[in-house]
Amino acid sequence: MSQTKKSAAADIDIVPKGSDEAWAYSKIIKDHFFKPRNLILDAKDVKGYNGLGMVGSPACGDMMKVWLWIDEKEDKIKEMKWQTFGCGSAISATSMLSVMATENGGMKLDDALEIKAQHITERLGGLPVRKIHCSVLGDKALRSAINNYFIKSGQKDRVIKEQVRIIDKQAKVTDHDIEEAVLEGAQNLEEVQKKTKVGIGNPSVIPEVEQLIRFYTEKYFG
Amino acid sequence: MNKHIYLDHASTTPTDPRVVKAMEPYWNEKYGNPSSLYRLSLASKQAIIDSREKIAKVLNCQPDEIIFTGGGTESINLAIKGSVWAAKKPVHIITSKVEHPAVLNSCQRLNSQGHKLSILPVDRYGFVSLEDVKKAIKDDTLLVSIMMANNEIGTIQPIQEIGVYIEKLNKERVEKGLDKIYFHTDACQAAGALDIDVKKLHVDMITINGSKIYGPKGVGVLYLKPGTKLIPIIDGGGQEKKMRSGTENVPGIVGMAEALDIAYQEKEKENKRQIELRDWFIEQLLKTIDKSILNGDPKKRLPNNINISFLDIEGEAVLLYLDEIGVMASTGSACTSSSLEPSHVIRALGAPYEVAHGSIRFTMGKSTTKKDLQHVLENFPEIVKKLRQASPANVDMAEVEKTFVDAERKILDL
Numbered sequence: 001m002s003q004t005k006k007s008a009a010a011d012i013d014i015v016p017k018g019s020d021e022a023w024a025y026s027k028i029i030k031d032h033f034f035k036p037r038n039l040i041l042d043a044k045d046v047k048g049y050n051g052l053g054m055v056g057s058p059a060c061g062d063m064m065k066v067w068l069w070i071d072e073k074e075d076k077i078k079e080m081k082w083q084t085f086g087c088g089s090a091i092s093a094t095s096m097l098s099v100m101a102t103e104n105g106g107m108k109l110d111d112a113l114e115i116k117a118q119h120i121t122e123r124l125g126g127l128p129v130r131k132i133h134c135s136v137l138g139d140k141a142l143r144s145a146i147n148n149y150f151i152k153s154g155q156k157d158r159v160i161k162e163q164v165r166i167i168d169k170q171a172k173v174t175d176h177d178i179e180e181a182v183l184e185g186a187q188n189l190e191e192v193q194k195k196t197k198v199g200i201g202n203p204s205v206i207p208e209v210e211q212l213i214r215f216y217t218e219k220y221f222g
Numbered sequence: 223m224n225k226h227i228y229l230d231h232a233s234t235t236p237t238d239p240r241v242v243k244a245m246e247p248y249w250n251e252k253y254g255n256p257s258s259l260y261r262l263s264l265a266s267k268q269a270i271i272d273s274r275e276k277i278a279k280v281l282n283c284q285p286d287e288i289i290f291t292g293g294g295t296e297s298i299n300l301a302i303k304g305s306v307w308a309a310k311k312p313v314h315i316i317t318s319k320v321e322h323p324a325v326l327n328s329c330q331r332l333n334s335q336g337h338k339l340s341i342l343p344v345d346r347y348g349f350v351s352l353e354d355v356k357k358a359i360k361d362d363t364l365l366v367s368i369m370m371a372n373n374e375i376g377t378i379q380p381i382q383e384i385g386v387y388i389e390k391l392n393k394e395r396v397e398k399g400l401d402k403i404y405f406h407t408d409a410c411q412a413a414g415a416l417d418i419d420v421k422k423l424h425v426d427m428i429t430i431n432g433s434k435i436y437g438p439k440g441v442g443v444l445y446l447k448p449g450t451k452l453i454p455i456i457d458g459g460g461q462e463k464k465m466r467s468g469t470e471n472v473p474g475i476v477g478m479a480e481a482l483d484i485a486y487q488e489k490e491k492e493n494k495r496q497i498e499l500r501d502w503f504i505e506q507l508l509k510t511i512d513k514s515i516l517n518g519d520p521k522k523r524l525p526n527n528i529n530i531s532f533l534d535i536e537g538e539a540v541l542l543y544l545d546e547i548g549v550m551a552s553t554g555s556a557c558t559s560s561s562l563e564p565s566h567v568i569r570a571l572g573a574p575y576e577v578a579h580g581s582i583r584f585t586m587g588k589s590t591t592k593k594d595l596q597h598v599l600e601n602f603p604e605i606v607k608k609l610r611q612a613s614p615a616n617v618d619m620a621e622v623e624k625t626f627v628d629a630e631r632k633i634l635d636l
Contacts, residue, residue, distance in 0.1 A: 033539075033542060034546070036612065039612050041611045041612070042611070043614070054614065057615075058533075058534065058575070058576040058579065058615040058617050059574060059575040059576055060575070061536065061555065061556045061564065061575070061579050062536075063613075063614055063615050064614070065614035083612055083613060083614040084612060084613065084614070085534065085535065085536060085613040085614060085615035086536050086539065087536050087537075087538035087539050087555065088538055088539050088542045090536075091539060091612065
């Protein structure tokens with residue numbers, strides 16, 4: 001991480017032309033931002049993928065969508081394409097991630113599941129400190145696409161679940177429980193409530209539950 | 223490719239060469255401390271007297287009603303904390319949701335020290351309403367602080383209307399034995415373009431600073447109507463009628479006065495020029511780029527301010543592309559703020575987060591030409607197209623509109 005701190009020394013993102021100061025973003029980040037690798041320009045044309053993941057939303061400032069072509073025999077990522085709504089760091093981080101996942105003949109799925117935000121940051125030559133959070137969605141998007149592949153290919157036991165967050169304090173229901181319910185086939189609020197009792201005594205959480213149901217449905221079955 | 227188009231004048235302005243020239247003698251030639259008694263110091267003292275007179279002319283006030291400070295933020299802190307501390311009891315403060323952090327954070331500091339605070343909402347164009355001011359006033363209200371024009375979206379507030387009301391109300395309050403309410407306005411963004419005659423505005427305090435009006439950075443002014451009681455926030459040798467201790471920043475004060483004087487002379491012509499450019503530029507951008515929303519009011523906005531949200535893309539990424547074509551602008555996206563929260567001003571309009579993340583602010587200056595804006599227009603649609611192609615987002619405009627309409631706009635009592 002020392003590398004990160006060093007290149008983030010200047011807390012400025014854009015430096016006026018004609019100035020001698022260095023861009024606070026590394027050359028690698030700039031390169032991936034202006035020349036993104038494996039970017040999909042028209043999502044309608046994408047065919048033949050067997051893993052699809054999406055995380056974030058325009059409201060939270062970052063949103064990433066990842067398509068994977070996984071070789072079943074080798075259990076390796078052969079191709080990864082993506083789209084990102086976000087700042088320079090987010091776009092560069094997704095681009096770099098797509099390189100990492102597919103270089104040297106493709107990454108083993110078990111290794112790809114281990115990719116953390118800091119591995120991407122390191123490969124980018126560091127990010128300004130307050131920008132690190134922008135790269136954290138990339139690895140989540142990749143995991144979500146791999147999970148989607150696991151579901152589709154009948155390997156439900158390999159699905160990795162993200163950290164747990166309590167949604168309904170009264171019913172003690174977490175986002176994990178809702179994810180589980182969706183995985184077990186619940187498709188709407190009623191069906192999720194049958195399995196979890198979420199929001200029944202606490203209707204104020206229902207909008208969030210409905211959002212999560214949409215999110216997980218799209219994640220696994222979209 | 224070596225263009226240098228600065229469209230961030232609301233952030234700060236370059237110093238006018240005439241201002242630099244006016245300041246020049248006060249660095250090495252007339253450097254005396256105005257408080258000393260020899261001839262060298264008299265020149266410094268005289269320079270401050272002259273500067274005060276120049277500024278008083280623009281503000282339509284007496285020279286001794288002007289306090290020089292170390293900048294806009296300091297003037298605001300002095301106005302807000304100084305007046306509340308002088309009350310020597312818990313009081314009530316009113317401000318708005320779209321103020322500069324100097325105002326909001328000063329008010330919040332006082333709130334954490336036991337003073338009550340009401341934060342007024344704004345409508346979708348960023349206007350504070352007199353009705354809300356009336357509603358928020360309580361018996362123990364001591365201070366109302368509303369900005370004259372907004373730094374992000376340029377919306378010009380009805381300061382005169384509020385000022386007239388508070389002045390009238392104060393007469394009734396005095397009869398009832400209640401404290402007078404002070405009305406402060408932060409005119410940092412407004413001073414270069416609008417009429418800041420304190421008699422017309424009916425304000426008790428007004429803050430202006432040098433760095434937004436082609437003057438030097440680090441100099442501010444606080445106008446104090448006679449009878450406004452303040453406790454200084456900086457103690458020391460008692461300069462500036464004991465309101466702001468510290469050896470006077472003579473070159474800065476001279477520069478501030480010169481800058482304000484120039485603005486006063488030239489603003490009418492310059493405003494006309496900028497308004498024409500502004501309206502044309504806004505029209506072109508909204509016309510050529512779909513899913514774009516103007517932030518702020520189309521007409522009652524600062525002549526140099528253009529703030530538009532482009533949906534499905536994020537502001538910082540736009541700025542990086544703009545930098546590539548030599549254009550400097552700013553954004554309300556969370557990604558460029560240290561707090562990682564998107565613009566509180568655009569959120570206050572009732573806009574969803576998406577609109578704040580995609581907002582781009584261009585603020586013109588005296589040197590901005592139509593050619594500069596044409597350069598932006600030639601490249602901008604392509605930048606937006608590229609980023610939209612790479613973006614999985616597809617925000618529904620109808621839902622954005624609904625968020626604006628449904629936004630809760632109530633007075634926040636803290």
